[in-house]
Amino acid sequence: MLKELDKIVRENETLEKKGYEQADLERAAAMLRRYQFIWKDGHGHKKTYDILVKYREYYSDLFAAFGDQFFVDDIYGYCGFIPKANIPHNSLRKLETILLLILAKLHDEESRKACTEKGRSFPSEVLLIDEYMRLTNEIKLGKVELNAALKTLKGIGVIELGIINPHSEMHRITVLPSIMRVVTEEYMEELFNFTEKSMESEETDIEAVLEGVEDENDA
Secondary structure (H helix, E strand, C coil): CHHHHHHHHHHHHCCCCCCCCHHHHHHHHHHHHHHCEEECCCCCCHHHHHHHHHCHHHHHHHHHCCCCEEEEECCCCEEEEECCCCCHHHHCCHHHHHHHHHHHHHHHHHHHCCCCECCEECCCHHHHHHHHHHHHCCCCCCHHHHHHHHHHHHHCCCEEEEEEECCCCEEEEEECCCHHHHCCHHHHHHHHHHHHHHHHCCCCCCHHHHHHHHHHHHC
16 A cells, blocks of 8 residues: 555656645545545535545555445545444434434435435425424424534534524535435335334334344344
8 A cells, every 4th residue: 555655656746747745645535534525516625535536546445454445426526435334323312313314314215206406405404303203202302402413414424504594493404415325225224114113103212213223233
């Protein structure tokens, strides 16, 4: 890997216009490690995205050395890596995990109906709350706690938050295509199964989703 890095640096030194230096390649890796997803049109991401895409083979090998999977999505213009232990709920609180699963479900439904723009979907904040209430049988969900949870999901690069909707008093939500890299088909299946059960009984518990996911990853 060090030989490959040295080769890339030497090739850039021979270019007529000044190419990338070793520090540029190292910063690109560090930025990807920090944010997990880098977007072509993301604020301050363009140079890093160009480096990661141009040398995708090098970064694939680099992240593979840590057991992670590097990928480039040329269709939607972003790249990222999936950690070896891809268990999103491990670093999230219960509320954040439930919202992540619901948003992935809503995004998947919109994608199947071809109702997305550049891979992004725009679920109603009211629908998100309704789905949460229905799944958990809770009567009320505090707006402050909800907005804080959504900001956490924004931080892991699966949603964007827009202006406040005066009717819902929540940020407008844009679900990014990266959510389906984080939430696997197994997670989706667990949520669909839980949804069906919740419609049959009033005594369901959201713990069933989390326990099911844990069992799946322990198998």
